[in-house]
Amino acid sequence: MKYLDSNQGDHVFDWNKHQTLDSPFRRWFHPPEKLLGGFITPGMTVVDTGCGTGFYSLPMARMVGPTGRVIAVDVQPEALVMVEKKAEQAGLHPIIETWKCEADDLGALPACDFAIAFFMAHEVPDIDAYFSRMSQCLRPGSALFLVEPWFHVKRANFEKELVAAVRAGFSMEKAPTVRCSHSAILRKG
Helix, strand or coil: CEEEECCCEEEECCHHHHHHHCCHHHHHHCCHHHHHCCCCCCCCEEEEECCCCCCCHHHHHHHHCCCCEEEEEECCHHHHHHHHHHHHHCCCCCCEEEEECECCECCCCCCEEEEEEECCHHHCCCHHHHHHHHHHHEEEEEEEEEEEECCCCCHHHHHHHHHHHHHCCEEEECCCCCCCEEEEEEEEC
16 A cells, blocks of 8 residues: 655555554553543544554543444554454454545545544545545544654644644644644544
């Protein structure tokens, strides 16, 4: 699969790199429950775009509980297989649904109450199309938590993503601090 990286041009992302993003150090550095706990409640439908091997998908499934639903979306089928295996092992398989998307189209996602784009929006070839799709699936008043790494995405490129989000109908709210990251809460009007 090809991705467009706003800082480095075309590249092919190796799904195995997701393994390094799913470590005890990262759980300390980017704790899912602390970062997402104020946004997710039991029974919600939430979307994890660019889910990788499920670093956020599994904790989100615990947060939404048995009456909720997590849609884990990625372009890499191998990563989605890993999410399914982890969900099965954790007893969360009934809550997590994996969706294979294309690099340039998420597809028609179901209506949802919250979504995250953690360290992935910079890899989307058409950021306007991405935010348009997210605007279509998020219910009015719902939030998209956008997080990009400082070490890879320049502030100017993050600002361009925010402008694209506003064009798609989102308003910006103050986001929680995320270590070594740019972040924003994007609220659907």
